[in-house]
Structures are given as structure tokens and as C-alpha cells.
Amino acid sequence: MLCYGRVYQMTLRRTFLGILALSLLAVPVASFAQQQPPRTARIGFLGQTSASLSASVIRVEALRTGLRDLGYAEGKNLTIEFRWAEGKHERLPDLAAELVRLKVDVIVTQGTPGALAAKQATATIPIVMAVVADPVATGLVASLARPGGNITGGSWVSHEVSAKRLELLRDAFPRTKRVAVLINPGNPSNAPILQAMELAARSLKLEISQFEARGPNEFESAFTAMAAKRVDAVTIIDDAVLIANAKAIANLAAKKRLPLMAFNETVEAGGLMAYGPNFPEMYRRAASYVDKILKGAKPGELPIEQATTFELVINMKAAKALGLTVPQSLLQRADRVIQ
Numbered sequence: 001m002l003c004y005g006r007v008y009q010m011t012l013r014r015t016f017l018g019i020l021a022l023s024l025l026a027v028p029v030a031s032f033a034q035q036q037p038p039r040t041a042r043i044g045f046l047g048q049t050s051a052s053l054s055a056s057v058i059r060v061e062a063l064r065t066g067l068r069d070l071g072y073a074e075g076k077n078l079t080i081e082f083r084w085a086e087g088k089h090e091r092l093p094d095l096a097a098e099l100v101r102l103k104v105d106v107i108v109t110q111g112t113p114g115a116l117a118a119k120q121a122t123a124t125i126p127i128v129m130a131v132v133a134d135p136v137a138t139g140l141v142a143s144l145a146r147p148g149g150n151i152t153g154g155s156w157v158s159h160e161v162s163a164k165r166l167e168l169l170r171d172a173f174p175r176t177k178r179v180a181v182l183i184n185p186g187n188p189s190n191a192p193i194l195q196a197m198e199l200a201a202r203s204l205k206l207e208i209s210q211f212e213a214r215g216p217n218e219f220e221s222a223f224t225a226m227a228a229k230r231v232d233a234v235t236i237i238d239d240a241v242l243i244a245n246a247k248a249i250a251n252l253a254a255k256k257r258l259p260l261m262a263f264n265e266t267v268e269a270g271g272l273m274a275y276g277p278n279f280p281e282m283y284r285r286a287a288s289y290v291d292k293i294l295k296g297a298k299p300g301e302l303p304i305e306q307a308t309t310f311e312l313v314i315n316m317k318a319a320k321a322l323g324l325t326v327p328q329s330l331l332q333r334a335d336r337v338i339q
Contacts, residue, residue, distance in 0.1 A: 040077050040078065041105055041106075041290075041294050042102070043078070043079070043290060044080075044083065044102065045063075045082045045083065045107075046095055046096055046099060046107055046108070046110065046118055047060075047082065047083065047084040047085065047114065047240075048085050048089065048092065048111050048113060048114050048244075049085070049086070049241060049243075050084055053244040054265075055243050055246065055265050058280050059280050062280035062284040063130065063283040063286055063287055066283070066284035066286065066287025066288065067291075069287070072287075081099060081102055083095040087215050087244065088215075092116075092117035093117045096117040096120070096122075097121045099118075099121070100121050100122045103125075105125075105126070105294060106127070108130055108286060108290065109127060109128070109130065109132075109153075110130055110131065111131065111187070111239065111240040112132045112188055113186065113187060115127065115129045115153075116139075116140065116188065119149075122150065126152075126293045127150055127152075128152060128153045128289040128290055129152070129153030129154060129155070129286075130154060130282060131154055131155075131156065131279055131282050131283070132153065132154070132155050132189070133158035133159075133189035133193065133238065134155065134159065134189055134192055134193075135304060137192045138188050138189055144303060144304040144306065146300070146303070147303070148300045149300050150300060151299055152289055152293075152300065152302040152303070152304060153286060153289055153305070154289075154305050154306070154307065155304050155305070156276075156306060156307035159192055159193045159196030161238075161277070162193050162200075163199070163200035164200075165261045165273075165275050166204055166235065167204060168261060168275055168312065168330070169261050170204050171327070171330055172327065173259065175232070176233055177206065177207060178207045178209065178230065178231045179201070179207070179208050179209075179231060179232065180211050180226040180229070180231040180233070180234040181194070181234075181235055182211050182234060183210055183211070183213075183236075183237045184212070184237075184239040184241050185214065186214055190237055193237050194210070194237070211226055216248055219248055219249060219252055220252065223255070223256050226258065232258075233259040233261060234253055235260075236249070236260075236262040236263070238262075238263055243263060243265055243279075246265035246268070246271075247269040249262070249266060253266075253272075254270055254318070257322060259272045259273070259322060260273070260318075261273045261274070261275070262274055263276045263279075264278075264279070264313060267318075267338065270315065270318055271315060271318060272315055272324070273312070273313065273315065274311070274312070275313075276311070277307035277310055278309060278311065282307060289302060311336065312334045312336075313334065313337075314326055314331060314337050316338060
């Protein structure tokens with residue numbers, strides 16, 4: 001009996017030790033798996049302008065907000081590599097290639113030139129276009145519904161918006177005959193937009209003239225030429241460099257006493273009117289594309305999201321400074337009036 005009891009005790013002990021060993025092996029695996037830091041996503045941001053400009057700060061912060069809302073935190077599970085062209089489009093290809101060499105997970109681009117540079121730099125790293133004018137017309141994607149390749153993101157109907165700006169100018173000031181169009185000649189999205197504006201101008205019985213400026217050092221000469229041509233108003237084809245210098249453009253329009261119809265940044269800086277999409281919101285929406293791609297979605301299968309909300313803003317302070325009276329009917333249509 002003693003021998004049997006001893007054997008029984010030894011059997012129990014071996015069984016207990018076996019269970020304990022298995023539990024010790026199993027628990028740390030689960031524990032270590034939980035303690036492993038989450039994989040850090042690495043995003044490359046290819047900017048056309050400068051990080052310090054107010055428009056850039058606002059839009060990048062909108063992107064960051066979108067990413068935070070989706071659970072990404074810089075320094076924890078997210079790193080963003082910024083590369084800025086400082087308004088020089090010729091720098092974009094090298095900066096895009098640099099992001100490719102860094103082997104980022106996704107490249108977020110700013111504007112059409114940035115998206116084109118990224119596309120030329122890589123056919124494998126996913127590209128999210130925060131904002132582009134017409135990705136189909138510029139050859140960035142095959143279609144809005146199925147972009148194909150490694151590109152997706154947000155777009156807005158720039159040709160329709162630019163044509164609408166002419167219509168709003170005419171509604172505000174029926175005597176308007178000649179309108180200057182300020183463009184950055186380095187932006188490949190200009191051609192289809194200008195075609196749409198020319199068609200709209202003919203139907204509105206307006207004459208439009210192009211004036212070029214690649215950056216701040218060419219703004220003064222462009223506005224001097226506008227004044228010499230005796231234009232009645234000025235509008236702008238949206239471009240990251242021009243948007244980034246909204247204050248300088250608005251100041252020159254005021255100096256030359258030209259009603260300025262452009263984008264939100266210009267009206268906030270003192271321009272007369274603005275019509276267009278909410279660009280910061282589009283940058284915030286770009287975060288959702290980044291998130292889907294990081295979770296395994298193929299960019300070429302994610303439809304391009306088009307802006308659906310557009311805002312008309314009128315600056316009454318600017319109107320008063322120019323000695324202009326904005327019709328009450330247009331003020332009633334405005335989404336916002338700056339007093």
C-alpha cells in the first residue's frame with residue numbers, strides 16, 4: 001500500500017508539473033504577443049509648397065486629424081516623412097524618388113504635379129492623392145470608378161468650378177467684360193480647365209486673358225500686365241503654389257483695385273469672393289484611403305472620391321474698399337459673408 005501510494009503521488013506530481021510546464025509555455029507566448037509594440041506605419045508626404053505656409057499647415061493638420069480619428073498616433077504607430085518642393089515643381093521627381101528609397105508604405109501627394117511625380121517614381125508603392133483637379137484628363141488614373149494601378153484619392157471638378165467662378169463674377173457685376181485668369185504654367189491640369197473657362201466665357205459674353213506666374217517673384221509683373229490690359233476682374237486656376245501665396249495675391253489685387261474671385265484662402269486674405277470645395281476636408285478624407293490601404297486594400301480598386309460640397313464666400317469689407325455693391329440676391333446665395 002505504501003508503494004502504491006508513493007507511485008500515485010509521483011504520478012500526480014508528474015501530471016501537475018506537466019500541466020504547469022505547458023501553461024508556462026503557453027502564457028508567455030500570448031503575453032509577449034500582447035506586449036509586442038504595434039507595427040509603425042510609415043507615410044511619405046510629397047508637398048509642392050512649403051511646410052511653413054498657412055495653407056500647408058491647415059491642410060496637413062487636417063490629414064493628421066483624420067489619421068488620429070482612425071487610431072494613428074505619430075511617435076507610436078505612425079511616422080510621416082515630409083518632403084517639400086518649396087514651390088519648385090522641378091524638384092518633385094527627386095523628392096518622390098527619395099520617398100521611394102525610404103520604402104514608405106504609402107505616399108500622400110499634394111496637387112496634380114505631385115501626383116504625377118509620384119506615379120513616375122513608383123508603380124508599386126500605393127499613392128493617395130489628397131487633392132487633384134482632373135486625374136483622368138491628366139492621365140493619372142484610368143477612371144474615377146476604377147483608378148487602376150497604384151493610385152487613388154480625392155478629386156474635384158475643377159473645370160466646372162472655374163467656369164462657375166466666371167458666372168458668379170458676372171452675376172455680381174453685370175458690367176464685367178474682361179477677366180484676367182492667373183495660372184501657374186507649370187501645372188499640367190491647366191489645359192482642360194482653360195478650355196472649360198473659354199466655353200463659359202463665350203456664353204457669358206466675357207473676354208478672358210491668361211497671365212502666368214510660377215511664384216511670388218512673378219506676381220507683381222502679372223498684375224501690372226493685368227492693369228495695363230484694363231481687365232475688370234481677376235480669377236485664378238487653383239494651384240498649390242498660388243494657393244500657398246494667397247495673401248500676396250489678394251494684396252496685389254487690392255492694390256490694382258481688381259475684384260478677385262478665387263479660393264477660400266484668397267477671400268480670407270482680403271479677396272472679394274471665393275467659390276470652391278473645402279480643401280482641408282479633402283485632406284482629412286485622404287486619411288481614410290491611407291487607413292484602408294494599410295489594412296490591405298488595393299489602391300487601384302478604391303474609387304476616386306469627388307468633392308460634393310462647395311461654398312460661396314463674399315468679403316463685404318473688400319467690396320467696400322473697392323467701392324462695389326454686391327447684389328442682395330447674390331448675398332442671399334452666399335454660404336458665408338465676411339463683414
